[in-house]
Amino acid sequence: MTHIDPISEEDLHAYIDEQLDVVRRVEVEAFLAERPEAAARVMADLRARDELRLALAPMASLVRPSTGDAARRIDAALSRQAMVHRFRPAMAAVVLVAAGWLAHGVYSPGTLGANAVPGYVEAALSARQTSLLRAAMFSQPEAPDYDRAELLSATAIVTPELPADWTVTDVQVFPSQFGPSIEMTIDAVGYGTLSLFAARPGGFAVSPVSTLEMDDLSGAHWQLGEVAYALLGERRPEGLGQPAVTLAETLY
Numbered sequence: 001m002t003h004i005d006p007i008s009e010e011d012l013h014a015y016i017d018e019q020l021d022v023v024r025r026v027e028v029e030a031f032l033a034e035r036p037e038a039a040a041r042v043m044a045d046l047r048a049r050d051e052l053r054l055a056l057a058p059m060a061s062l063v064r065p066s067t068g069d070a071a072r073r074i075d076a077a078l079s080r081q082a083m084v085h086r087f088r089p090a091m092a093a094v095v096l097v098a099a100g101w102l103a104h105g106v107y108s109p110g111t112l113g114a115n116a117v118p119g120y121v122e123a124a125l126s127a128r129q130t131s132l133l134r135a136a137m138f139s140q141p142e143a144p145d146y147d148r149a150e151l152l153s154a155t156a157i158v159t160p161e162l163p164a165d166w167t168v169t170d171v172q173v174f175p176s177q178f179g180p181s182i183e184m185t186i187d188a189v190g191y192g193t194l195s196l197f198a199a200r201p202g203g204f205a206v207s208p209v210s211t212l213e214m215d216d217l218s219g220a221h222w223q224l225g226e227v228a229y230a231l232l233g234e235r236r237p238e239g240l241g242q243p244a245v246t247l248a249e250t251l252y
Contacts, residue, residue: 007031022156029225124197124230127183142170160247194233211241220244
């Protein structure tokens with residue numbers, strides 16, 4: 001059995017400051033997924049950090065690097081304390097609602113507007129098209145065998161546990177604007193051929209499953225921590241909300 005050192009406050013601060021290695025970041029994210037109050041504090045700190053970065057960005061070309069670094073360290077220390085207290089109640093409510101969604105197995109319908117679709121869904125569509133193209137080529141053999149632990153180690157992406165009657169026909173690590181991403185082609189009983197895409201879009205969020213319909217496709221997407229997921233398949237009257245929830249629940 002693998003021993004995991006307890007997560008400390010120092011680990012949480014290092015996570016916020018992007019000072020942890022990939023393995024420790026995954027351990028911290030697993031810790032936060034089970035503790036909504038701690039996740040709320042971290043999300044508030046991340047928001048404070050990002051707001052400060054936005055505020056400092058226009059001035060970056062006007063100051064020396066050493067001066068800018070010092071200002072960032074001081075401002076981060078001061079604003080972190082103030083911003084955490086300011087946003088903690090609202091963020092706690094958001095995280096608790098998101099955690100409760102999985103406990104009750106509920107998913108929300110997505111919006112068809114293009115602005116409502118996260119960028120990683122577009123990457124998932126591109127990965128699906130590439131996978132279908134590969135599947136039709138005799139010179140490009142499919143790779144159905146995969147190791148979840150190896151994928152996690154290589155990409156820092158946790159893949160969901162699949163239902164026992166689903167069969168993986170191909171797994172590929174894809175380049176994307178978010179870095180190495182994972183594309184899985186699945187023969188899902190009752191749903192046909194599905195594509196499961198997972199990527200790290202660059203921010204921490206706990207977003208419940210949202211569904212969407214695109215031309216001849218049904219889809220669903222969600223995010224847990226720093227990893228986002230998209231499930232795509234041929235358009236179905238009932239959509240893909242329920243199978244997406246089933247996959248998402250295995251990540252907790």
